[in-house]
Amino acid sequence: MAQETGNAPVRVDLGERSYDIWAAPGCLNQIGEIVLHIVNPTRAVVVTGTGAVERYGRLAADRLDEAGIPTELLRLRSGERYKTLRAVERLYHGMLRSGLDRKSVVVAVGGGVVGDVAGFAAGTYMRGISFVQAPTTLLAQADAGVGGKTGVNLPEGKNLVGVFHQPRAVLMDTETLATLSARDYLSGMAEIVKHAFIRDADFLDWLRWNADRLDPARRDAAALAQAVRRSCEIKAAVVVADETEAGIRAVLNFGHTVGHALESLGSYRRLTHGEAVAIGMVAACRIGEELGITPSNVTMTVRETLRSIGLPTALPPGMEPEAVARHMMADKKATSGRPRFVLLQELGQPVYGVEADAAAVLRALERSRE
Amino acid sequence: MAQETGNAPVRVDLGERSYDIWAAPGCLNQIGEIVLHIVNPTRAVVVTGTGAVERYGRLAADRLDEAGIPTELLRLRSGERYKTLRAVERLYHGMLRSGLDRKSVVVAVGGGVVGDVAGFAAGTYMRGISFVQAPTTLLAQADAGVGGKTGVNLPEGKNLVGVFHQPRAVLMDTETLATLSARDYLSGMAEIVKHAFIRDADFLDWLRWNADRLDPARRDAAALAQAVRRSCEIKAAVVVADETEAGIRAVLNFGHTVGHALESLGSYRRLTHGEAVAIGMVAACRIGEELGITPSNVTMTVRETLRSIGLPTALPPGMEPEAVARHMMADKKATSGRPRFVLLQELGQPVYGVEADAAAVLRALERSRE
Numbered sequence: 001m002a003q004e005t006g007n008a009p010v011r012v013d014l015g016e017r018s019y020d021i022w023a024a025p026g027c028l029n030q031i032g033e034i035v036l037h038i039v040n041p042t043r044a045v046v047v048t049g050t051g052a053v054e055r056y057g058r059l060a061a062d063r064l065d066e067a068g069i070p071t072e073l074l075r076l077r078s079g080e081r082y083k084t085l086r087a088v089e090r091l092y093h094g095m096l097r098s099g100l101d102r103k104s105v106v107v108a109v110g111g112g113v114v115g116d117v118a119g120f121a122a123g124t125y126m127r128g129i130s131f132v133q134a135p136t137t138l139l140a141q142a143d144a145g146v147g148g149k150t151g152v153n154l155p156e157g158k159n160l161v162g163v164f165h166q167p168r169a170v171l172m173d174t175e176t177l178a179t180l181s182a183r184d185y186l187s188g189m190a191e192i193v194k195h196a197f198i199r200d201a202d203f204l205d206w207l208r209w210n211a212d213r214l215d216p217a218r219r220d221a222a223a224l225a226q227a228v229r230r231s232c233e234i235k236a237a238v239v240v241a242d243e244t245e246a247g248i249r250a251v252l253n254f255g256h257t258v259g260h261a262l263e264s265l266g267s268y269r270r271l272t273h274g275e276a277v278a279i280g281m282v283a284a285c286r287i288g289e290e291l292g293i294t295p296s297n298v299t300m301t302v303r304e305t306l307r308s309i310g311l312p313t314a315l316p317p318g319m320e321p322e323a324v325a326r327h328m329m330a331d332k333k334a335t336s337g338r339p340r341f342v343l344l345q346e347l348g349q350p351v352y353g354v355e356a357d358a359a360a361v362l363r364a365l366e367r368s369r370e
Numbered sequence: 371m372a373q374e375t376g377n378a379p380v381r382v383d384l385g386e387r388s389y390d391i392w393a394a395p396g397c398l399n400q401i402g403e404i405v406l407h408i409v410n411p412t413r414a415v416v417v418t419g420t421g422a423v424e425r426y427g428r429l430a431a432d433r434l435d436e437a438g439i440p441t442e443l444l445r446l447r448s449g450e451r452y453k454t455l456r457a458v459e460r461l462y463h464g465m466l467r468s469g470l471d472r473k474s475v476v477v478a479v480g481g482g483v484v485g486d487v488a489g490f491a492a493g494t495y496m497r498g499i500s501f502v503q504a505p506t507t508l509l510a511q512a513d514a515g516v517g518g519k520t521g522v523n524l525p526e527g528k529n530l531v532g533v534f535h536q537p538r539a540v541l542m543d544t545e546t547l548a549t550l551s552a553r554d555y556l557s558g559m560a561e562i563v564k565h566a567f568i569r570d571a572d573f574l575d576w577l578r579w580n581a582d583r584l585d586p587a588r589r590d591a592a593a594l595a596q597a598v599r600r601s602c603e604i605k606a607a608v609v610v611a612d613e614t615e616a617g618i619r620a621v622l623n624f625g626h627t628v629g630h631a632l633e634s635l636g637s638y639r640r641l642t643h644g645e646a647v648a649i650g651m652v653a654a655c656r657i658g659e660e661l662g663i664t665p666s667n668v669t670m671t672v673r674e675t676l677r678s679i680g681l682p683t684a685l686p687p688g689m690e691p692e693a694v695a696r697h698m699m700a701d702k703k704a705t706s707g708r709p710r711f712v713l714l715q716e717l718g719q720p721v722y723g724v725e726a727d728a729a730a731v732l733r734a735l736e737r738s739r740e
Contacts, residue, residue, distance in 0.1 A: 089455055096526045124494070127521060127532045151497060156466045162497045163533055 010229060012146065012236040014166060021146065021170040021236070023229040025221035028134055028173035031060050031107070032067030038169050039130045041105040044071040045098050047091065047118035049078035049110040052179045056136050057109040064107070072098040076114055080268060083113045083153050085161065091121040105130040105168070111137040112144040116162070119150030123165030133167045136176040138188025139273060141228045142195070145170050146235045172232070174224040182216040182310075187274030189214070190255075190311055192227055194277060195234040197302060198254050201348040203230050204305065211308060250352040254342040255281030258365075261327035265319055271312075278311035279368065286364035287356050288343035298344050314370045321365035325358060380599060382516065382606040384536060391516065391540040391606070393599040395591035398504055398543035401430050401477070402437030408539050409500045411475040414441040415468050417461065417488035419448040419480040422549045426506050427479040434477070442468040446484055450638060453483045453522050455531065461491040475500040475538070481507040482514040486532070489520030493535030503537045506546040508558025509643060511598045512565070515540050516605045542602070544594040552586040552680075557644030559584070560625075560681055562597055564651060565604040567672060568624045571718040573600050574675065581678060620722040624712040625651030628735075631697035635689055641682075648681035649738065656734035657726050658713035668714050684740045691735035695728060 009020035022034070035044065044064050048057025057073055064071040074094040076087055095106070106129065108118035115133050122131035135145040151162020177185065196204035206226075207214065213223035235252065242249040259280030262271055271279075282303050288294025303313045315324070328339040339361075342352045379390035392404070405414065414434050418427025427443055434441040444464040446457055465476070476499065478488035485503050492501035505515040521532020547555065566574035576596075577584065583593035605622065612619040629650030632641055641649075652673050658664025673683050685694070698709040709731075712722045 085455065085459055092524055092531060093526070096524070096530070124521075124531050124533055126530060127519065127534055149497065151494075154462055154466070156463070160466065160496060161462060161494050163494055164497055 010232050010236060012166075013240050017166040019166060019168055019170065021172065021229075021232050023141070023172040023174070023225045023232060025175045025225055026173060027171050028056060028059055028109075028176065029063060031132075031134065031171055032063035032065075032069070034169055034171065035064060035105060035107065035132055036067045036069060039105045039132065041069060041103060041130060042101055043099055043104045044069045044107055045095055045100055045104070046071060046073050046107045046109055047114060047121070048073065048075055048108075049114050050075055051078055053078070053110045053114070053136050053176075056134070056173075056176050060107060060109045060134060074098075076110075076117055078111070078113065080113055080153070083117055085152055085154075087117050088121050088124075088152060091118065092125060095121065095125055100125065100129065102126050102129055105132055107132045107134065109134045109136060110140075111135065112140045115140055115144050116150050116159075117152060119165055119167070120152060120162055123150050123163040128165060131165055131167045132169050132171070134171040134173065136173070137180060138177050138185050138224075138228075139191060140188075141172045141174075141177075142188045142191040142231045143235070145172060146232050147239050172225075172228050174221040174228060177219055177221070177224060183272055183275075185216050185219070186310055187272035189309055190274030190278045190306070192231045193305060193309065194252075194254055194281060195231045197281065197344065197347060198251050198342070198350045199234045199238070199348055200230070203234070204301075204347060206230075208305065208308075214309075216310065248352070250340075251342050251350045253352075254344070254350060255279075255284055257328055257339050257341050258283040258324065261324050262315075262319065264327055265323060266316070270316065275312050278306045279313060279315060282306065282313045283364055283368045284341055284343055286367050287341055287361055288345075290360040290364050291343070291354070291356060293343045293345055293351065293354070295346070298347055301347060302344070313368075315365065315368050321362055321369070324365055325361055328361070380602050380606060382536075383610050387536040389537055389539055391542065391599075391602050393511070393542040393544065393595045393602060395545045395595055396543060397541050398426060398429055398479075398546065399433060401502075401504065401541055402433035402435075402439070404539055404541065405434060405475060405477065405502055406437045406439060409475045409502065411439060411473060411500060412471055413469060413474045414439045414477055415465055415470055415474070416441060416443050416477045416479055417484060417491075418443065418445055418478075419484050420445055421448055423448070423480045423484070423506050423546075426504070426543075426546050430477060430479045430504060444468075446480075446487055448481070448483065450483055450523070453487055455522055455524075457487050458491050458494075458522060461488065462495060465491065465495055470495065470499065472496050472499055475502055477502045477504065479504045479506060480510075481505065482510045485510055485514050486520050486529075487522060489535055489537070490522060490532055493520050493533040498535060501535055501537045502539050502541070504541040504543065506543070507550060508547050508555050508594075508598075509561060510558075511542045511544075511547075512558045512561040512601045513605070515542060516602050517609050542595075542598050544591040544598060547589055547591070547594060553642055553645075555586050555589070556680055557642035559679055560644030560648045560676070562601045563675060563679065564622075564624055564647060565601045567651065567714065567717060568621050568712070568720045569604045569608070569718055570600070571716075573604070574671075574717060576600075578675065578678075584679075586680065618722070620710075621712050621720045623722075624714070624720060625654055627698055627709050627711050628653040628694065631694050632685075632689065634697055635693060636686070640686065645682050648676045649683060649685060652676065652683045653734055653738045654711055654713055656737050657711055657731055658715075660730040660734050661713070661724070661726060663713045663715055663721065663724070665716070668717055671717060672714070683738075685735065685738050691732055691738070694735055695731055698731070
């Protein structure tokens with residue numbers, strides 16, 4: 001990774017739907033001028049969560065108002081269990097009460113749930129109006145803020161309903177990360193490191209060199225902006241190559257085949273997303289070893305990087321390899337019951353769509369007990 | 371309009387999202403091979419209405435099954451008041467129970483409501499899966515079958531939620547029109563004639579020459595296929611020029627500014643959509659006369675064509691010009707309370723986005739009392 005490159009936005013090049021990502025400490029203060037310049041909307045609604053994030057929602061609404069955009073604030077209850085059609089429906093009613101028309105904008109200020117629900121509402125209100133995103137968790141900044149995926153859960157499963165709706169702009173203010181719990185902070189860090197693992201060995205070195213600035217106890221906002229920025233560049237390059245998920249975008253799922261099974265086994269409470277993915281990345285390396293694809297020194301680097309950050313790398317006590325394997329077979333992305341894996345040939349060099357036989361997966365998971 | 375040109379499908383050219391429209395008597399019998407050839411889905415769900423249309427839904431499901439596509443039938447309650455988020459939600463559950471995945475297809479067999487609701491479900495299930503449409507009313511064949519608009523109503527208003535989701539294929543079987551009520555049949559005919567008024571004076575001549583074959587009492591399926599086909603060609607050409615409704619697509623709203631107000635004033639029960647649009651087209655001609663845009667002989671042709679078909683051309687008793695004008699001001703498409711009109715300079719030559727002063731509109735509506 002090159003030296004620090006200032007605060008020029010990252011361009012996500014999707015033709016007519018291109019947009020910029022700003023990643024900088026305090027950039028939420030610029031939201032008024034950015035939205036005015038890029039969208040020039042008739043009105044705005046800021047959608048935010050409840051709790052600590054609300055003050056950032058208010059801040060954004062104030063800045064939009066000051067820029068001359070009539071703005072109202074709508075709150076969603078925080079938490080994955082409120083990522084429902086009912087929440088979207090409540091937003092529609094609030095958007096209508098606020099008088100949003102086809103030239104208005106929805107601004108999401110919050111974590112992944114707020115972004116997914118507000119983005120889906122924006123993508124379907126009057127067949128789609130402008131959407132601006134200001135993710136306030138490290139997980140959402142590293143991951144959910146790029147890609148255009150929006151949607152909600154159904155009782156039958158997660159993210160079963162949604163649309164691709166690209167934002168007009170994304171603002172990632174790393175000062176908002178100060179109030180996250182250490183676990184949530186590390187959950188996002190897992191996705192950032194994942195981007196380094198799959199695409200950029202230099203970025204991995206930079207992350208390791210700057211580990212103290214990125215430590216949960218310190219959270220240097222400038223270093224975080226650099227990390228988030230590079231993470232977004234990597235994800236944006238992959239998304240641009242494959243906007244609707246036909247192929248190469250699969251590499252972003254490194255660690256997620258096992259990770260999703262672990263999250264689901266723990267009923268989405270025992271492990272954070274990042275913790276599950278961290279364990280899943282090490283397991284994927286071991287599956288790669290079993291198949292002769294991943295060199296053992298790569299596994300070692302992945303494992304040690306994650307451990308030094310403070311992320312788990314072994315199956316939690318009580319999660320048995322057989323149960324994990326069974327859950328993977330049931331994953332909706334498994335074609336005819338055979339899970340597919342993203343594996344590393346080298347740091348920064350993934351292969352995707354690899355099928356592994358059940359015996360190799362089980363051996364790898366056995367080795368992931370510690 | 372050229373002489374009858376056989377049953378080659380009409381191509382709607384939207385780049386990667388291009389698709390064909392088949393319009394022919396009995397073409398619903400080919401749905402199995404068409405869907406197999408074009409989509410080759412893992413499974414299908416046929417969404418249909420209740421009542422007379424159900425047999426066409428069953429027919430389509432049988433043909434799909436015979437083509438080797440595992441298919442289930444889902445029924446929506448018929449009627450505009452069931453065009454709701456709740457109906458979409460029920461479809462999601464049915465689609466999940468049927469095991470639809472990202473490579474599956476939703477086939478809508480029914481009128482406009484079935485197409486709009488099923489299309490929205492298809493456009494949002496797992497962020498969008500394939501959709502095939504077989505409209506079975508003349509209104510849906512003439513109008514709703516082209517354009518990619520899908521969606522539902524909210525308590526606050528019609529079509530406030532939706533997505534653009536283009537079908538992979540459209541089948542318009544004119545034999546399904548035999549069981550429509552005469553009023554519903556004529557409602558669709560109003561849209562077909564509208565397409566002739568705004569784009570094709572030769573087609574208008576053809577319609578007038580073939581009036582006896584198109585009479586509600588006769589409904590010659592071959593002549594109807596020709597009429598529907600040409601109507602779709604006209605609409606498709608306009609939609610291709612303006613996929614997401616920024617400009618020229620507005621010409622399709624000829625007669626609709628006044629028409630929507632009349633429908634709303636009659637609580638969507640007193641007048642069919644086509645009846646309201648027929649009255650609205652004559653009113654638009656008179657507004658055009660007031661503004662010096664529409665020659666009076668154009669108004670006369672529009673009025674006489676509609677009357678000869680059996681459509682109304684005057685405001686129904688009790689609908690006062692002032693009340694109609696007030697409703698137009700409240701229309702969601704009116705920018706800052708000023709309704710915009712599509713007016714005819716000549717047959718086949720519309721202008722759009724025309725603002726008219728309230729006095730001219732009132733004078734024109736006064737003349738529309740008879």
